[in-house]
Amino acid sequence: MEISGILKPEAVKVVASASSKKRLLHDLGDLAATAYGVNPAAAVEALLERETLGPTGVGHGVALPHARLNDLDRVVGAFILMEKPIDFEAVDRQPVDIVFALFAPEEAGVEHLKALALVSRTLRENALRTKLRANNDPSTLYTLLTAAQGAQAA
Incomplete structure (x- = not known):
């Protein structure tokens, strides 16, 4: 599994700021709807529901929100870089500015976990x-994300 297999270039966006975690999750739902044709309301609802189980802020300014949707046939991702970090209730209590959301089919077991x-x-x-924080061009961010994995594998 490669990042280029789960993330489309059009699912990468730079956002100046979000007023709240909920607003950011709405932005992710809209981005996933545009890139993959998912129902944006269902995507946001699933992300919000997952957040009630525990925040997905993993530390170092990174959040990995994820959810299962019944209108998908594979795991897909959406990436947002925020120019102004927001509180995401991360484990290290640091604000988040790098957000990579994953959406998986309802029945995706191990594939969802592998992508995460x-x-x-x-x-x-x-x-x-x-490098991600130093760039605000979505195509550059996509290249950095997909090239990073190749460098790790080498």
Whole structure:
């Protein structure tokens, strides 16, 4: 599994700011709807429901919200870089500015977990997070995200 297999270039966006975590999740739902044709309301509802189980802010300014949707046939992702970080109730209590959401089919078992592990591993790299934060062009961000994994595999 590769990031380029779950993330389309058109599912990468830079957002100046979001007024709240809920607003950011709405932005992710809209982005997934545009890129993959999912129902935006269902995507937002599923993300909000997942957040009630525990925040998906994993630390170092990174959040990995994820949800299962019944109108998907594979795992897909949406990436937002925020120019102004927001509180995401992250484990390290740091505000979040890098958000990679995953949407999986209802019945996706291990594929969903593999995608989550892949994205988590990729964004754990401090050098990559620094490069992402230094760029505000979606196509550059996509290239950095997809090239980072190739560099790790080598």
